[in-house]
């Protein structure tokens with residue numbers, strides 16, 4: 534393997550594969566990854582029209598011990614799709630292979646190499662590339678991103694996760710502290726012992742201790758402690774820096790960005806922690822509506838600072854905004870996702886204040902937001918069953934209409950339902966698919 538990787542990073546992941554996984558656990562449960570749920574990929578990357586049936590190709594770059602590889606391969610088991618697992622750590626890949634063997638998965642290709650070699654590896658082009666927790670460990674993350682793009686189909690998408698600066702404030706202070714404590718020490722076991730020793734004694738006022746509940750790795754053994762607090766190559770990004778880098782580019786005089794569209798989706802919370810009106814939803818300030826009118830990027834930058842607890846940025850990077858399934862097209866089928874939510878349950882919640890704005894307290898994400906369900910929001914939610922399109926839902930709505938005036942047309946119903954949709958979609962609890970995708974899948 535040409536040595537275009539950082540030797541100390543490679544030796545870390547050979548000695549301590551990450552995340553630590555016991556292949557035997559695969560007999561009992563399937564580990565899910567937030568970005569790789571196919572309905573999410575379909576909604577945010579393929580405008581809801583991807584059937585995953587026509588030779589779909591996925592690459593997991595810096596795939597580690599295999600969570601994303603295995604989850605994708607399991608979901609694509611009955612298709613002719615291929616999943617390519619690429620990592621420079623042999624030890625990590627060996628664990629991932631063992632997991633795949635236990636599951637009897639035969640749709641994975643294993644590549645032991647540096648992702649920086651992707652432009653010349655001859656692996657072909659991919660519809661979807663996952664690169665989670667990897668680019669921030671490269672000497673030149675942009676070189677890594679360009680390597681990924683070189684093997685991405687024109688209409689393909691990248692599911693990316695990189696560290697977030699604000700939420701990891703305490704982590705970076707702890708890393709700085711450990712560099713001071715460990716000095717010229719090169720023995721990893723010694724460094725780990727020092728870290729454990731100190732963690733047990735730090736006062737609650739320490740910034741890592743103050744924000745300890747945001748991270749878990751240091752409680753998950755040596756691999757976790759090393760990855761979180763002793764990593765030799767680790768950088769983070771603010772959401773603004775990601776827009777600069779991957780989106781429309783930085784301020785004048787700096788290099789231009791990749792011009793791609795960024796759809797953020799924080800684990801369990803969707804894009805809600807990037808939206809000031811959702812972050813402040815419990816007790817909206819006077820300025821809440823004014824903030825909502827600001828450009829998307831500015832809102833996201835403010836929300837990241839307001840909420841403070843985004844520790845990683847998870848996002849789909851696509852060629853443009855049209856890759857997200859559009860709201861307002863009657864052909865699309867809305868469906869609840871990530872929770873066993875039914876139309877009936879959602880109708881009850883959204884109808885609880887007789888059509889007036891109410892505070893939606895969402896338990897799983899711990900987000901609270903003010904929602905205006907409109908005149909018809911609760912009724913429309915009640916008709917969602919994951920099979921009917923908006924057009925069919927609205928037809929049924931009109932068939933059951935008892936008002937004196939004429940029943941509202943699709944345009945009026947879409948406008949009325951917009952805020953209910955936005956609230957649930959921002960939490961990634963309500964997604965869209967186009968019937969075209971299901972039709973191919975059924976053939």
Ligand SMILES: C[S@@+](CC[C@H](N)C(=O)[O-])C[C@H]1O[C@@H](n2cnc3c(N)ncnc32)[C@H](O)[C@@H]1O
Pocket residue numbers: 537538539542543546551552594595596597598599600601619620621622625646647648649664665666667670671760
């Ligand atoms: C923090 S782990 C993340 C693993 C996996 N993506 C996940 O989220 O579970 C980082 C992984 O990236 C791999 N890696 C780092 N630099 C790489 C490179 N240049 N080429 C290929 N893999 C690399 C490491 O070997 C390691 O397995």
